[in-house]
Amino acid sequence: MKKLILSAAIILGGLSVQAAIPEGTISAINSVIIQDEYTEVASDAVPAAVKSTVEKSFPNTKLEKAYKNAKNEYKLEISSGEKKYTIFTDASGNIIKK
Template identity: 80%
Template sequence: MKKLILSAAIILGGLSIQAAVPSQSNSVIKSVNIQDEYTEVAVDAVPAGVKSTVEKSFVGSKLEKAWKNAKDEYKLEISKEGKKYTFFTDASGNIIKK
């Protein structure tokens, strides 16, 4: 009789553990993408320091398009051997990693 009562208590206890609702934590990740607003400028309006960086760093490439933001940073699109590349520089011609 003790075994029967003990078995019933173990089985009911085991079932009640499985019926418990596990606590779930919902994490919300908020990400903000900050993009500087670039406005297109003429290739001729690009400073000489930026043009010399293009000539020295990317030999044989051609400056196709240029954009400028409020911080005097330039987004440049160059082409070399049929492929287009985009990179960023400051007004002095230093390459910026973005």
């Protein structure tokens, strides 16, 4: 009888060890951000359509900096008081969501 109880305890103990969650499982997530290269341009180089869109869509703001990429897309940094915003447009003045 002692052997039967001892055998059952060993078997149940062995099964519970295998059911445990192994420690040290680390999952890593790598993310890659693809960003088009923008080069700074003078405010005078920004097309009139882009300036018009900014004035209509964001009244009472000032164009701080303008950047342009190879696809003729513009990254504009505008400010209203102490708040600063970044918007993206194409050469026709259409706002691009990024």
